[in-house]
Amino acid sequence: MHRTGPDALDCLYAQRRSPDITQQIPPAGNQRVTLATVARHAQVHVSTASRALSDDAAGVSTETVRRVRELAVMLGYRRDVGAAGLRTGSSRLIGVLVPRLTDIVLATIYESIDVAAGAAGYSTVVANTLDDTDHRRSHLDAMLSRRIDGVIIGDSRIGDTAAYELQKLGVPYVLVMRKLEGHLSITTDDFLGGRLAAEHLLGLGHRRVGVIAGDVLASTGIERTQGFRQAYEAAGYPVDDRYVVSSGFDTRGGLAAGVQLLDLAEPPTAIFAVNDFIALGAMGAVRDAGKRLREEVALVGYNDIDIAATLPVPLTSVRSALGDMGRLSVEALLLRMKGQAADPVLLPPVLVPRATTVGVVH
């Protein structure tokens, strides 16, 4: 037994009543039950069995269909979709590229993609690309080797070639969450979201504000920042470049960027973080600077993930319909896979005010 625990007693605790779990018993002498097996039992040709089991059992008598299907379940037959795909040319597999699944936003989108794809009879494979070209390359290669039917790209960045490559290969694809000039994408209106955040803070009287802008190559961060700055400029309070810092999309990045902003000679009275995790990191920075949230530094996040509402100081955030994005991206992809045209989608965000910006929590 592999022991790594500091306490042998505790290590033994778990498995002490289990006799032989380290060795898995191989299957009994049962052969794999294939279409031929079913056909043999039903006394029909394998081609007939295949037709009988297909969705529209055309050209097969109802009696035969009944018999074949009954035997199929009795024998525990399971169609080999790989073999079927070899013949039909379709793997019934949709690939999904995300920066990382530990980002709850992408995980949420992926969940809804998987549900929608499943409803349409497709399985999904997801790849963490870590916003890194090599990872994306190798994962995309692996997907193509499995003859993926279509790809949903959730990690596109400016200058990224994945979308172009798929276009060239003729593999249907759709972008979700992040946009890329010239490619079909299903996103929320990040520009508007940034503006909403700005208008909220403007209405509260904040004039000197900072922005934690996220990845400079991701359209989300770019457009949210643009929308925000544009609204502030229009109001007559342009945001100085020194008050806009880029960052990773995670807590760590938010912390570092928050520290940077609060270290300014004249620190901002409010911070707009283009994503809730960044905002969470910024909270840490505010705390470390010995300042109080809202009273001294207001904070607005983006996406309104679940935990935003239950934090010790609930976070004001711009809510985007993540589930809808996922679902709609699948719909668009399915259209393209049928060779039809699909429309880009821009979902409207909504600002949810909470304690990091306003006194009264509702």
Next chain:
Amino acid sequence: MHRTGPDALDCLYAQRRSPDITQQIPPAGNQRVTLATVARHAQVHVSTASRALSDDAAGVSTETVRRVRELAVMLGYRRDVGAAGLRTGSSRLIGVLVPRLTDIVLATIYESIDVAAGAAGYSTVVANTLDDTDHRRSHLDAMLSRRIDGVIIGDSRIGDTAAYELQKLGVPYVLVMRKLEGHLSITTDDFLGGRLAAEHLLGLGHRRVGVIAGDVLASTGIERTQGFRQAYEAAGYPVDDRYVVSSGFDTRGGLAAGVQLLDLAEPPTAIFAVNDFIALGAMGAVRDAGKRLREEVALVGYNDIDIAATLPVPLTSVRSALGDMGRLSVEALLLRMKGQAADPVLLPPVLVPRATTVGVVH
């Protein structure tokens, strides 16, 4: 164009310079390049080409290997792993069952699984089972239909049949994160983790404590709770049943359970939440009850996810080596897939004290 935004201008903003992105251009008149294509160009038989491209190009002259490989990349050949799998019987695919990917803990484990599997030449498919029998059934079915080579089960619950079914089918599998009596599992020592939390709170003088125990059917919640209660009992302060409430593993569940605990006639002075998301929800409950964290209600979480450290009030948490769990589960599964025995693993957790329990933050 599909318009859902409240502002037509903003809707147009995104795609205004893109002429024809709704319609994807189908591939040019190029045929799929298959092994036969490469063989033809290299003027060898397809079997020779196959051997030349395999890892140990045994029985092929080095000159032929060179020529075939060169042509393969030139022609953009990509081996169809589905077709290969049909012949070899191996899909080079590992299935992963998780309750949900929006749970950062499982997402982290899955990430490390995917990395480790990738390094061994396997792809992974992940399924959200939502701790629901039907979802697990259908996802597992889909995986088996793709002739998965092995399964990593991260969502097992007491009474669940997935592991038994795989055992019966002879499909290699390993449990991760959660245990199940009689099945090989790679976990952290949850019992010890619970004890660590208890000892920490005992040392701080807390005598009347509550536990938010998570899912009553998941070994993680069960053992963490057991370890905790046992330590308190051993110290002479048994935890009354009314102070132990079960919950979902998410923020919402933690909030509800927290409210329940704080509504008791004599509310606990400290709460042990068996997972950080639950702790996050409990934070909300503490806030809603108008109490102060630590001073009036101390809080200990579990797993030490990234955000725990940067919260406005940083969360004391029991850290478990999530990445190691994922990696080790792949190692164990690979062993089993080779028909060898693998040892169960119990990784030691560590308590990280922070502001929700102790005054001095370091």
Next chain:
DNA sequence: GTTGTCTGTGCAATCGTTTGCGGATGATCG
């Protein structure tokens, strides 16, 4: 010169499924 070994290659079967085509059967119609 026969036998033997070794190396490099081709042949053909195989994995499990789908599907175009044609044959057999029975019903319908004129």
Next chain:
DNA sequence: CGATCATCCGCAAACGATTGCACAGACAAC
């Protein structure tokens, strides 16, 4: 009663790769 037609089913060829086996040629040993 013969022609026409629909219905049901089997045959065999794919799909793209892998692999046991045979064979041809080179070369060495006896």
